[in-house]
Amino acid sequence: MQKKKRYILYGQQAMKTITNILLLPLLLVVMGCEVDMNINDHIDKNAPLKLTVHKRNKKTGFTSSDSVEIAASSDKFKRLIEWGNNNISGWEYTPASYVKEISVVQKDFRMLYTTGSNGVTIGFTDAEGNPKQYQKMVNAKELDFLSK
Structure with a gap:
């Protein structure tokens, strides 16, 4: 038995x-399924964005950060909005954590990018309060205007 x-x-x-x-x-x-999404659905177009650039000192290995505000009326803000409108398709869910050189933040929205790279990551909290994170392959240097 x-x-x-x-x-x-x-x-x-x-x-x-x-x-x-x-x-x-x-x-x-x-x-691995791609989704369509417009980052502009998660950005308040009347509020500024916070842009932070992290730079690593090659001699010391230390990282320093400089932050600036991107006004909603600025050319850089308008370029980012236009970029979002032109990059709706091809986003893939990603649970991974990323360390990037550039971050653009506003409330529950964040965008991560490294100068000259071909990938961008966005994260936000959806309408139901759930955290979401997606990545997309882009042309190298396509978002370099953020660091200038």
């Missing part, structure tokens, strides 16, 4: 393992 119990236990454990193996590819497919 005890052998049957073990056999059933092994059968249940095998079923759980099979279920997990089958669900993993489905989860990866869902996570």
